[in-house]
Amino acid sequence: MTVVLGIESSCDETGVALVEIGPGGAPRLLGEALHSQVAMHADYGGVVPELASRDHIRRxxxxxxxxxxxxxxxxxxxDFIAYTRGPGLAGALLVGAGVACALAAARDLPVLGVHHLEGHLLSPFLSDDAPRFPFVALLVSGGHTQLMRVDGVGRYALLGETIDDAAGEAFDKSAKLLGLGYPGGPALARLAEAGRADAYALPRPLLHSGNLDFSFAGLKTAVLTQVRKLPAGPDAATRADLAASTQAAIVDVLVKKSLAALKATGLNRLVVxxxxxxxxxxxxxMDAACAARRARVHYPEPRLCTDNGAMIAAAAALRWQAGLARPERRYAFDVKPRWPLEPISQGGPAC
Incomplete structure (x- = not known):
């Protein structure tokens, strides 16, 4: 069995985890620890990169x-240490990379840099209901909305992506327009529970575009237009209705584009x-839509949806198992704040 220590520090969560993997087996989570910086950044209404980096150092x-x-x-x-090499905030990434390489050098261990999105993509393999290849993957977060065809570890083909705001940005920016706190996405979802999803006829951008790309900037503009029409100090019910309508528009696009990707590829398995x-x-x-289509859908465990060290350790372990990455005892490191996922299909960089 091979034991991997994973370190995640790409943005506003510091995560460390140990994962174990054997020949041909699935990764198994042995232990994890996570610290979220949400409370620290809340006063600023968003992530402050310098504060994020300093907090990673402490944690x-x-x-x-x-x-x-x-x-x-x-x-x-x-057996080896993995860390998030990118994408993310440069200073935050440097903390994780530096600590990983320092620990590895002190213990004469090899190291491996991991793509943050590949960590998310492969995180469902840590769950009891792990997917099987091939499948369509919907990667949906604050900064990314992509549909990928996944034929194996490291075998990724981009099907569609956002041309402007990601879905998470649409949640966060709409929440800010509604005067909700940081982080906006979860706050908007909570408020939406008390509202009517059909109260406002908001657009579903690119829903009938004939391709698998996304666009959420127009939806944000539509929310802004509706907010400006609201009376001064709108009541809670009105704000909840707009939150519910916004969430419904985002979810509708994500679900229907995902089903279109399944149809286009002929696959019947989806990872979100x-x-x-x-x-x-x-x-x-998504569960209801996939059930109607007789397709399987897989998710990470809820606690593994946010940035965490477990997904980084698991991605490194699976790439190592597949022979796509060789951890090395080279301790000069760099990071990649901007790093597309698709090119790493040909292998994985070491530190």
Whole structure:
């Protein structure tokens, strides 16, 4: 069995986890620790990169100790260390990369840089209901909305992506227009529970475009237009109705584009991953739509939808198992704040 220590520090969560994998087997989570910076950034209405980086520095070593203790392992039991190389905030990425390489050098361990989105993509393999290849993947988060055909680890073909705002950005920006706090997406979803999804006729951009691309900027503009029409100090019911209508528009596009991708590829298995995959309405409607089509849909465990070290360790373990990445004892590192997912189909970079 091979034990991987994974470190995630791409944005506003510091995550460390240990994953174990054997020949031909699925990754198994041994221990994990996570710290969210939401409370720290809330006063600013969004992530402050410098504060995020400094907080990662404070948290990562104590979290590593916590994950090792939970797993009842020590660094002597670790075979290699993985970290998020990109995409993400440059300063935040450098913290995780630096700590990973320093720990590895101290213990004479190999290291491996991991793509953040590949971590999300492969995170459902840590669940009891793990998917089987091939499948269509909907990667949906604050900064990314993509549909991929996935034929195996490292075998990814882009089917469609957002041409402007991602779905998570549409949630967050609409929440800000409604005067909700940070993080906006979960706040809007909570408010939407008290509203009527059909109260406002909001657009579904590119829904009938004939391709698998997304666009959410127009929806945000439509929400802004409706907010400006609201009376001063609108009552709670009115705000809840607009929140519910906004959420319904986003979810409708995600579900129908995903079903179109299944039809275009002829596949009957879907993976939905990324932060927005935790949205309850999205899961309900995606489950119903896939059941009607007799397709299977898989999600990460809810706690693994946000950024976390477990997905980084699992992605590294699966790439190593597939022979696509070779951890190396090279401790000079760099990071990739902008890093498309598709090119890594040909292999994985080491630190």
């Amino acid at each position: 990562v070593i104590p979290l590593a100790r916590q994950a090792l203790e939970q797993a009842q392992r020590t660094l002597a039991d670790v 991953a990324g932060g927005v995959s935790a949205n309850r309405l999205l899961r309900q409607q």
